[in-house]
Amino acid sequence: MSAPAAPPSPSRRGRPVDPEARAARTRQILDGARRCFLRKGFHASSTAEISAEAGVSVANLYQYFPTKDDLVLALVEDDLRSDLELIALVARAPTLREGLQAASHAMYADAGFADLSRLRLDVLTEASRTPAVTAAVRAAEEKMVAAIAALLERAHANGEIDSRIAPRAAAALILSLTDGLGCRFAFHAPGVEALSDASTLFILRALGARIN
Amino acid sequence: MSAPAAPPSPSRRGRPVDPEARAARTRQILDGARRCFLRKGFHASSTAEISAEAGVSVANLYQYFPTKDDLVLALVEDDLRSDLELIALVARAPTLREGLQAASHAMYADAGFADLSRLRLDVLTEASRTPAVTAAVRAAEEKMVAAIAALLERAHANGEIDSRIAPRAAAALILSLTDGLGCRFAFHAPGVEALSDASTLFILRALGARIN
Amino acid sequence: MSAPAAPPSPSRRGRPVDPEARAARTRQILDGARRCFLRKGFHASSTAEISAEAGVSVANLYQYFPTKDDLVLALVEDDLRSDLELIALVARAPTLREGLQAASHAMYADAGFADLSRLRLDVLTEASRTPAVTAAVRAAEEKMVAAIAALLERAHANGEIDSRIAPRAAAALILSLTDGLGCRFAFHAPGVEALSDASTLFILRALGARIN
Amino acid sequence: MSAPAAPPSPSRRGRPVDPEARAARTRQILDGARRCFLRKGFHASSTAEISAEAGVSVANLYQYFPTKDDLVLALVEDDLRSDLELIALVARAPTLREGLQAASHAMYADAGFADLSRLRLDVLTEASRTPAVTAAVRAAEEKMVAAIAALLERAHANGEIDSRIAPRAAAALILSLTDGLGCRFAFHAPGVEALSDASTLFILRALGARIN
DNA sequence: GATGAATGAGTGTTCATTCAT
DNA sequence: CATGAATGAACACTCATTCAT
Numbered sequence: 001m002s003a004p005a006a007p008p009s010p011s012r013r014g015r016p017v018d019p020e021a022r023a024a025r026t027r028q029i030l031d032g033a034r035r036c037f038l039r040k041g042f043h044a045s046s047t048a049e050i051s052a053e054a055g056v057s058v059a060n061l062y063q064y065f066p067t068k069d070d071l072v073l074a075l076v077e078d079d080l081r082s083d084l085e086l087i088a089l090v091a092r093a094p095t096l097r098e099g100l101q102a103a104s105h106a107m108y109a110d111a112g113f114a115d116l117s118r119l120r121l122d123v124l125t126e127a128s129r130t131p132a133v134t135a136a137v138r139a140a141e142e143k144m145v146a147a148i149a150a151l152l153e154r155a156h157a158n159g160e161i162d163s164r165i166a167p168r169a170a171a172a173l174i175l176s177l178t179d180g181l182g183c184r185f186a187f188h189a190p191g192v193e194a195l196s197d198a199s200t201l202f203i204l205r206a207l208g209a210r211i212n
Numbered sequence: 213m214s215a216p217a218a219p220p221s222p223s224r225r226g227r228p229v230d231p232e233a234r235a236a237r238t239r240q241i242l243d244g245a246r247r248c249f250l251r252k253g254f255h256a257s258s259t260a261e262i263s264a265e266a267g268v269s270v271a272n273l274y275q276y277f278p279t280k281d282d283l284v285l286a287l288v289e290d291d292l293r294s295d296l297e298l299i300a301l302v303a304r305a306p307t308l309r310e311g312l313q314a315a316s317h318a319m320y321a322d323a324g325f326a327d328l329s330r331l332r333l334d335v336l337t338e339a340s341r342t343p344a345v346t347a348a349v350r351a352a353e354e355k356m357v358a359a360i361a362a363l364l365e366r367a368h369a370n371g372e373i374d375s376r377i378a379p380r381a382a383a384a385l386i387l388s389l390t391d392g393l394g395c396r397f398a399f400h401a402p403g404v405e406a407l408s409d410a411s412t413l414f415i416l417r418a419l420g421a422r423i424n
Numbered sequence: 425m426s427a428p429a430a431p432p433s434p435s436r437r438g439r440p441v442d443p444e445a446r447a448a449r450t451r452q453i454l455d456g457a458r459r460c461f462l463r464k465g466f467h468a469s470s471t472a473e474i475s476a477e478a479g480v481s482v483a484n485l486y487q488y489f490p491t492k493d494d495l496v497l498a499l500v501e502d503d504l505r506s507d508l509e510l511i512a513l514v515a516r517a518p519t520l521r522e523g524l525q526a527a528s529h530a531m532y533a534d535a536g537f538a539d540l541s542r543l544r545l546d547v548l549t550e551a552s553r554t555p556a557v558t559a560a561v562r563a564a565e566e567k568m569v570a571a572i573a574a575l576l577e578r579a580h581a582n583g584e585i586d587s588r589i590a591p592r593a594a595a596a597l598i599l600s601l602t603d604g605l606g607c608r609f610a611f612h613a614p615g616v617e618a619l620s621d622a623s624t625l626f627i628l629r630a631l632g633a634r635i636n
Numbered sequence: 637m638s639a640p641a642a643p644p645s646p647s648r649r650g651r652p653v654d655p656e657a658r659a660a661r662t663r664q665i666l667d668g669a670r671r672c673f674l675r676k677g678f679h680a681s682s683t684a685e686i687s688a689e690a691g692v693s694v695a696n697l698y699q700y701f702p703t704k705d706d707l708v709l710a711l712v713e714d715d716l717r718s719d720l721e722l723i724a725l726v727a728r729a730p731t732l733r734e735g736l737q738a739a740s741h742a743m744y745a746d747a748g749f750a751d752l753s754r755l756r757l758d759v760l761t762e763a764s765r766t767p768a769v770t771a772a773v774r775a776a777e778e779k780m781v782a783a784i785a786a787l788l789e790r791a792h793a794n795g796e797i798d799s800r801i802a803p804r805a806a807a808a809l810i811l812s813l814t815d816g817l818g819c820r821f822a823f824h825a826p827g828v829e830a831l832s833d834a835s836t837l838f839i840l841r842a843l844g845a846r847i848n
Numbered sequence: 849g850a851t852g853a854a855t856g857a858g859t860g861t862t863c864a865t866t867c868a869t
Numbered sequence: 870c871a872t873g874a875a876t877g878a879a880c881a882c883t884c885a886t887t888c889a890t
Contacts, residue, residue, distance in 0.1 A: 234849095272849075695867090
């Protein structure tokens with residue numbers, strides 16, 4: 001049987017997809033969205049403003065993110081990535097204490113930390129009502145908790161801390177403290193800048209680390 | 213300074229204002245607003261829904277609160293009042309430890325705590341962009357910090373805690389931790405219920421209390 | 425017991441409703457909508473155009489008609505009213521034949537009949553997919569059928585027609601013929617004007633009326 | 637004149653066009669469009685949905701039909717073809733009466749007749765505003781009228797009917813009745829199923845056929 | 849004081865269509 | 870030819886707020 005000349009695979013017809021261009025556009029849009037959300041917040045940023053800021057047409061934005069909420073979802077994953085990097089920074093330090101201090105400085109010394117906190121507030125608020133965002137934030141939280149808990153277990157094995165609190169609980173509490181501090185940065189609570197060092201100490205003492 | 217628009221000076225002619233009736237209406241509207249915000253959040257609650265929930269006409273609402281944001285302002289002051297009562301509860305306990313545990317149970321055992329946290333998130337988000345709300349939240353924060361710091365100083369005088377952290381800083385950190393936990397309640401972080409007890413312990417150890 | 429002075433009935437507080445003004449506005453909007461739909465059709469008429477044509481703001485339109493479809497619903501009822509008047513005209517004629525001829529002339533001689541038919545087509549198309557409109561059109565149809573069937577029964581009693589077709593079926597068929605003719609007016613079928621007289625004859629013969 | 641854009645003249649250089657492949661694609665797209673229009677109507681069917689249903693890219697669709705309206709045009713001609721076949725069926729019957737009854741059963745017994753009528757309504761509505769569609773529908777109407785008129789003339793010659801109505805007028809009225817019945821199927825008029833038989837009788841009596 | 853009526857300025861999202869590969 | 874990418878122009882509907890009674 002002579003096989004009829006098959007077309008060169010039907011999925012190869014037409015214009016091929018360029019994954020790099022797609023990724024670049026995605027990033028471009030996401031950066032625009034982030035700038036808008038930082039500046040005006042989630043609800044105050046219209047899709048028109050976002051796409052203008054990103055240098056894209058509104059309709060094009062919708063081809064990459066079918067919903068305004070999907071922008072938030074993507075930002076959550078973005079931020080998770082950089083947050084995990086911060087934890088990796090802590091892990092690379094010789095002691096937990098030094099690691100925490102380094103991370104603390106990296107975070108709170110950042111001039112844009114108040115902005116980031118505002119964005120985090122927007123995300124959390126959205127997460128508190130929109131199921132899709134809830135799920136994304138929960139998943140991110142889970143990974144953060146796991147990463148920090150691993151750190152604490154290592155420190156415990158090293159005899160660095162004497163935590164009678166379970167590692168995962170401690171991790172969640174550290175994250176809580178960080179978020180709470182972020183809230184205070186977000187509304188410029190009086191004297192909030194002084195808290196960054198105090199918070200590291202607070203955490204270490206709570207973990208039973210030897211301080212002096 | 214913030215909430216209900218002051219009625220015209222009573223020395224004027226015309227129908228004399230009835231301050232009690234005015235206060236009652238204010239309460240009525242505020243309660244409706246709170247229910248709406250709890251249920252749907254700040255941005256998703258229209259003034260129409262709020263006034264319907266309160267059993268008032270929209271125009272009437274505007275005679276008591278000239279702006280939607282003014283509702284938030286008033287709620288902030290409401291909540292400050294009940295939060296200060298919670299601190300008074302701690303103060304009445306024989307030891308700081310027992311006080312904190314009582315407060316913790318009072319807060320987290322409340323079935324509606326997740327809702328309250330969502331509302332708090334809404335308020336903080338609004339505070340992060342709207343100057344008037346920023347001011348109100350900052351003022352409330354100031355009072356909360358002062359009240360808790362006083363508690364800590366007393367506990368220190370009693371030898372109950374050995375805090376090397378300044379009382380005001382410690383107070384701010386305790387509040388931060390509470391807000392951060394609220395965030396986790398708001399998006400139903402996995403295992404968040406287990407954190408309520410752990411958080412009290414966390415705080416006490418950070419303060420250098422003897423846990424036994 | 426001295427009854428406390430009751431307020432003058434709570435429903436009487438505030439600005440009283442003016443039913444006439446409301447009815448006038450409703451008419452004003454409906455007329456604007458009709459003109460728009462006649463000119464451009466239902467889907468091509470935006471709510472902005474409709475309200476502009478009616479001399480009302482868009483938001484105001486939505487206070488009277490909560491949905492664009494509700495405009496259609498109201499138009500259906502409007503048209504039902506005038507259609508029933510046309511049937512009443514037939515009923516007032518001495519014989520069915522004269523009545524039908526009068527009605528036929530009144531309809532088809534109207535210069536705007538093609539426009540009306542276009543509108544009718546829009547309504548029917550909408551009725552074919554939108555449940556609310558379906559229901560309205562069906563209800564109107566039911567009333568039209570009943571009215572015409574009554575006419576036919578009277579004519580039968582008078583010995584004017586010898587219909588072996590049940591009155592309601594005959595009524596529905598007459599309406600069908602009318603709608604079908606309307607379609608042809610709508611797209612200006614070649615020679616459609618000549619059909620108006622022929623259709624009356626067609627109907628009368630189908631009903632078994634003595635013609636010559 | 638209407639449907640698929642003519643391929644570039646075959647005498648040109650470059651890849652030679654394959655008329656069969658082109659015709660197949662045209663069919664494929666048209667079938668998808670028909671299914672979409674049947675299911676959701678003309679305005680509610682986006683070109684994206686249509687091309688997805690047809691299994692083609694949107695851009696490809698536009699290479700065969702330069703406008704969404706052109707799809708309607710092509711469908712009109714498709715339907716004309718099958719309608720003429722139905723008339724041929726009538727012509728093959730020994731008597732007009734039997735032919736009409738056969739056709740009537742073929743039409744109304746079809747379970748999808750309501751859907752077809754909805755589609756017809758869409759087409760007529762579009763024809764009432766879009767010149768190109770107007771022309772197509774008028775041309776189709778002309779052919780239908782001619783075909784039916786021929787039938788009636790033959791029946792008249794056979795002494796089967798005694799129509800004092802001109803054949804073309806009678807033909808147009810028969811088509812009108814059919815369209816009007818279709819409208820009623822489209823919105824599921826109460827009791828519409830019973831009308832199919834009654835309509836044949838109605839027509840025959842109007843044409844002066846002896847019913848016995 | 850309290851209400852019904854009114855509105856300008858948006859809101860997120862969709863669509864028919866074109867262009868580049 | 871066939872496809873993916875891009876877009877301008879709309880669209881139905883909403884909202885916080887003001888005005889008149």
